[in-house]
Amino acid sequence: KQEVTQIPAALSVPEGENLVLNCSFTDSAIYNLQWFRQDPGKGLTSLLLIQSSQREQTSGRLNASLDKSSGRSTLYIAASQPGDSATYLCAYETGAQKLVFGQGTRLTINP
């Protein structure tokens, strides 16, 4: 069964802190893994895409890592800001053009 688990389900931290969101998946045959951001009432925004042959990707204050052997990915957010408050979704692509999503981590950054 294809499953993605994201821990924690919700996280609240003060502004300026560095934080890590976790994602674990059961399928070892993944093509890539993506991290998305979902704001209330809006669609998903792709943040980072890590190919199966890569170990990590960085964009600004965001860094995502991928360990296929252990079925884990992490999203590291440095120097968090209130504008980072959103739900963060992890998803991997199977060979069939499908993304398998986790349920997300709801992040709140307190000013």
Added chain:
Amino acid sequence: NAGVMQNPRHLVRRRGQEARLRCSPMKGHSHVYWYRQLPEEGLKFMVYLQKENIIDESGMPKERFSAEFPKEGPSILRIQQVVRGDSAAYFCASSLGQGNEKLFFGSGTQLSVL
């Protein structure tokens, strides 16, 4: 370059009516995907289409649901004889190619069935 456009943003239907959800992919994208997000659940794949072809509909319910992506015009997700359990956010995504491509998502259509 406009992003993925979905309309309507909100759709209210009574049980037994039909719901038609539209999706215009990003300019130049010929691959379209539909996902459904039920309350308190993650997004679930429904169907993958290219122009005039259904590539993978393994996530579509067997009855009442259909999707198309004609040569001209938007992709349409149609739900016939809606039931309360169809209430969800329906997201469309598009990509330039297939495999290892970033998906760009629309803002979704929130379907409410009374």
